[in-house]
Amino acid sequence: MLAVTAREAAFFLPLVVPICLYVCWSDLSMMKITNIAVLALLAVYVVLGPFALEMSDYIWRYSHLAVVLIAAMLLFAVGAMGAGDAKFAAAAAPFIALADLRLILLLFAACLLASYAAHRLARATPLRRLAPDWQSWEAGRRFPMGLPLSATLVFYLALGLVGA
Template identity: 50%
Template sequence: MTSLPPLAALAFLLPALPIGVWVAWSDMKTMKIPNKAVLALLAGFVGIAVVLMIAGLLPLMGFFWALALGVIVLVLGFLGNLAGLFGAGDAKFAAAMAPFFIGADLRFVLGLFAACILAAFASHRLAGRIPAFRAATEDWESWTHKDFPMGLALAGTLIFYLLAALMPLF
C-alpha cells in the first residue's frame, strides 16, 4: 500500500488537496494545467518535506530520492509528450506529483491510477450529460475537446493516495 507515515501524509495533504482541486478544475475548464499549479505543488512538497526532515519523519536520503523520482518522471513525461501520448501539462504535473510517492508500492499506485482514470472519465462524461451542470459549466473546453482532461485523474490519484496513507489513524 503506502509506506508514508500518516502524519507525513496529513502534512502533504495540506498543499496537495487545494492544488489538486485547482489542477482538476483548470484542466476541465481550459484543457491546460497552469505552470503555477505545478510549481506550487513542488514548492509544497519541498516545504513540507523540510519540516518532516526536521521532525525526523523523512530521512534526508529519502528527500533526495523523491526529487530524483520527480526528475525521472519529468524526463519520461517529456518523451511521452513528444510521442503524442499526453499533454505537456500532464507530464509536468506528474513530475511534481512523483516525489509524494517515494517508497510507495508501485502496484498500489498503478492500481489507484487506473481506478482514478476510469472514475474520472465516467464522472466527467456523466456530468456532461446533466443539463443543469452542463449549463453551469458551458464554457468548459473539456466538453468539446477531443482529448480527456487527464489532470482530473492525476489529481485524484495524488489525493486518494495521501488519504489512503491516513487509514492507520482510523
C-alpha cells in the first residue's frame, strides 16, 4: 500500500511531468539540469503542497528536502553525483512520503537500470542519429542521472494516481 494518495498525485503530476520531461531532455542533450527546472519543481511543491497535503505533512516534508540536499551535497563533494542531480533530487524529495522510502529506492534502482541500458543501447545503435548533438553520447563514463531521477518521480506519482 502506497502512502502517496491519489489526491496528492492528481495535484502534483500534471505539473511535475513537463518539468521532468524537460530535465530528461536537458540532461541528455547538455548534461545539465538547469536551476530553472529545479526551482520550477520546488515551486510546484511550495504552491500546490498546501492543497494536496495535510498542513503537518506539508511542513514535515521540507525536512526531506534538507536531508536529501545534505546527502546529495556530500555525494557531489566526493564526485559521486553532479550538482544538478543533487539539486533535483533535493527538490523532488518533498513529493515523496517517508513511508514509501523502500518503494522509492526500488523504483529508482529499476529506473536507473532501465535508463542506463536504454541510453547505452541507443548510443550504440542508429537511434543515436535522431539526436546526434546530444552531449550525453560523448560523456564517457558520466551518465545523465536526470533521466532516472525524473522517471522515478513521475512513476511514483503515477502509481499514487492509480492507487497501486
